[in-house]
Amino acid sequence: MSLYKKIGFGVTAAAIVGAAIYGGYKVSQHYGYFQKKQTIKQKIGFIGSGMMAEAIARGILEKELVKPDQVMGSDPIPERREVFKKYGFHATENNEEVVEFADIIILATKPQVAEEMLKHLKNKNLAEEKIVVTIMAGKQIGWVKEHLGEKSKIVRVMPNTPLAIGEGAAGIVSKGCSKEEVDLVVSIFKSVAVVEVFEDESKIDIVTGLSGSGPAYIFRLIEAMVEGGVQGGLNENDALELAIQTVIGAGKLAAKRRAENISIPKLREMVTSPHGTTEAGLNFLDKNHFYETVSGAVVKATERSIELGKN
Numbered sequence: 419m420s421l422y423k424k425i426g427f428g429v430t431a432a433a434i435v436g437a438a439i440y441g442g443y444k445v446s447q448h449y450g451y452f453q454k455k456q457t458i459k460q461k462i463g464f465i466g467s468g469m470m471a472e473a474i475a476r477g478i479l480e481k482e483l484v485k486p487d488q489v490m491g492s493d494p495i496p497e498r499r500e501v502f503k504k505y506g507f508h509a510t511e512n513n514e515e516v517v518e519f520a521d522i523i524i525l526a527t528k529p530q531v532a533e534e535m536l537k538h539l540k541n542k543n544l545a546e547e548k549i550v551v552t553i554m555a556g557k558q559i560g561w562v563k564e565h566l567g568e569k570s571k572i573v574r575v576m577p578n579t580p581l582a583i584g585e586g587a588a589g590i591v592s593k594g595c596s597k598e599e600v601d602l603v604v605s606i607f608k609s610v611a612v613v614e615v616f617e618d619e620s621k622i623d624i625v626t627g628l629s630g631s632g633p634a635y636i637f638r639l640i641e642a643m644v645e646g647g648v649q650g651g652l653n654e655n656d657a658l659e660l661a662i663q664t665v666i667g668a669g670k671l672a673a674k675r676r677a678e679n680i681s682i683p684k685l686r687e688m689v690t691s692p693h694g695t696t697e698a699g700l701n702f703l704d705k706n707h708f709y710e711t712v713s714g715a716v717v718k719a720t721e722r723s724i725e726l727g728k729n
């Protein structure tokens with residue numbers, strides 16, 4: 419190819435890429451083709467601007483699904499409102515203001531204060547016009563409908579905090595919504611999470627025990643691995659760096675190899691040399707019921723979710 423042609427091609431390609439990015443398209447890093455950047459026009463309101471509300475709002479902002487002025491959060495705590503304002507979101511003390519503002523209202527208070535919070539949501543338009551998303555552990559759609567009216571359109575979502583960096587996992591069920599309304603909520607969460615949609619609402623309690631609470635189990639695991647490294651003589655910073663990367667690497671490897679039908683036990687075997695170090699570590703875990711302890715934690719958290727739904 420002549421130098422002129424090479425330069426000509428380069429300039430043309432750069433111009434196409436530039437125009438595409440300007441027009442809201444981005445080049446997929448993985449596949450090298452143009453993708454339309456997903457955006458939504460609906461306004462999102464959070465009742466309760468705590469940890470999970472921030473994770474969702476931050477995640478969808480960083481994905482550029484919404485602009486900051488499409489988001490509002492309410493909270494009685496001034497510091498939480500300040501956190502929301504720092505992202506450029508609207509923030510208020512008044513839940514009614516969120517209901518007025520938003521097309522999609524996310525109920526993000528603790529389940530223990532849900533009854534009190536719902537009692538005060540008296541906005542007449544809520545039932546007919548708005549989609550209500552509840553992320554509250556345990557609280558069933560039927561229970562929310564008792565407060566907001568039979569006609570209300572409710573989607574129950576169980577997210578987790580890695581949504582904040584686009585690496586979440588979420589379970590979704592809905593009642594009283596059109597297919598388009600459910601698809602809209604699913605697409606919002608899909609922009610920042612792997613999403614499983616269920617028919618049977620009781621699955622959401624299990625999702626809560628597994629992936630909703632799950633990040634905390636992994637953080638506890640990291641804490642314990644760091645402790646082991648420090649006991650062996652590493653400094654805490656090095657131990658933390660290595661433990662975090664081990665969790666990231668193992669998680670990514672599990673995801674990639676799963677796509678190639680390589681099972682998790684097989685991946686474990688690939689680390690475990692006969693009579694080697696891993697075997698010694700795993701034997702200690704087994705002797706101390708690690709497997710039953712972790713699966714039991716998921717069951718206990720699931721049971722707590724069911725219990726929270728009864729109160």
Ligand SMILES: NC(=O)C1=CN([C@@H]2O[C@H](COP(=O)(O)OP(=O)(O)OC[C@H]3O[C@@H](n4cnc5c(N)ncnc54)[C@H](OP(=O)(O)O)[C@@H]3O)[C@@H](O)[C@H]2O)C=CC1
Pocket residue numbers: 465466467468469470471492493494495498513525526527528529531534535553554555576577578579630631
């Ligand atoms: N954190 C997580 O990883 C996940 C949480 N969830 C669910 O998300 C919900 C929120 O959890 P999380 O973010 O951790 O909790 P937070 O306590 O961090 O957030 C809730 C916020 O709501 C405020 N609040 C209390 N009452 C009201 C009210 N009447 N109106 C408006 N705001 C109010 C709270 O203030 P104050 O502290 O004064 O009560 C608090 O700032 C829970 O229902 C939880 O089950 C679901 C999945 C994962």
Ligand SMILES: O=C(O)[C@@H]1CCC=N1
Pocket residue numbers: 555626630631
């Ligand atoms: O601990 C909780 O109750 C909430 C629900 C899932 C994660 N955090």
